[in-house]
Amino acid sequence: MLITYFWNNWRYSNAPEGKQPFEKVVGLSKYGFITGLGVGAFDSIILSQTTGFWNTVNCMSYWVVPLTAMCATFASVAYTSTKIRGKDDYFNYVLASLATGGIIYRWQKNGPLTHSWTVAIIACATIKKFSDLTGFEPLPLHPQIREQHTSFPLDMTLIKDPRGPRVWE
Numbered sequence: 001m002l003i004t005y006f007w008n009n010w011r012y013s014n015a016p017e018g019k020q021p022f023e024k025v026v027g028l029s030k031y032g033f034i035t036g037l038g039v040g041a042f043d044s045i046i047l048s049q050t051t052g053f054w055n056t057v058n059c060m061s062y063w064v065v066p067l068t069a070m071c072a073t074f075a076s077v078a079y080t081s082t083k084i085r086g087k088d089d090y091f092n093y094v095l096a097s098l099a100t101g102g103i104i105y106r107w108q109k110n111g112p113l114t115h116s117w118t119v120a121i122i123a124c125a126t127i128k129k130f131s132d133l134t135g136f137e138p139l140p141l142h143p144q145i146r147e148q149h150t151s152f153p154l155d156m157t158l159i160k161d162p163r164g165p166r167v168w169e
Helices: 002-009 021-047 053-085 090-108 111-134
Strands: none
Touching (some): 053 090, 090 111
C-alpha cells in the first residue's frame, strides 16, 4: 500500500520548479531505486551469479545506491539552483546533470565513461526541459486505439481463385 501511494502520488513534475523539494526528490528517486533493483537483480542472477545472502546484497547495493543517489542529487540540485537563481531554465538542469556526473565518477572511477554519461544526461535533461517548456513529447506514451480481432478470417487461402467465388461458397 505504501509503494502504490508513493508511485501514484509522488511525482517530480507535480509541482513547478522551485516548489516542494521533498516531493521532487522522492518522485525522481523512486525511478533510480526501481532501475537499480532491476539492473542489480540482472547482475546478481545472470552476470555475477552470486552465492549467499551478503554477496547478493553487496551486488544489489552496487547498483541501487548510486542510481538512487544520482536521481536524488539531480532533483535537489535542480531545485536549489532554481531557488537561488530565481529562474526556471535549461541552466538548472545542466548544473544538476553535472552534479550527477560527479556521482558517476565516484562510482565508476573512469573519466571517459563519466564524461560520456554526463553528456548523455545533459542531453536528456535539456530535451526534458524543452518538452516541459513547449509541450513537445519526444516519446508519447499515450495508448493508441488498436483494432482487436477476435476470430480468424474465414478465407485463409494464399492465392485467390481468379474466377471468383463458386456457387457453393
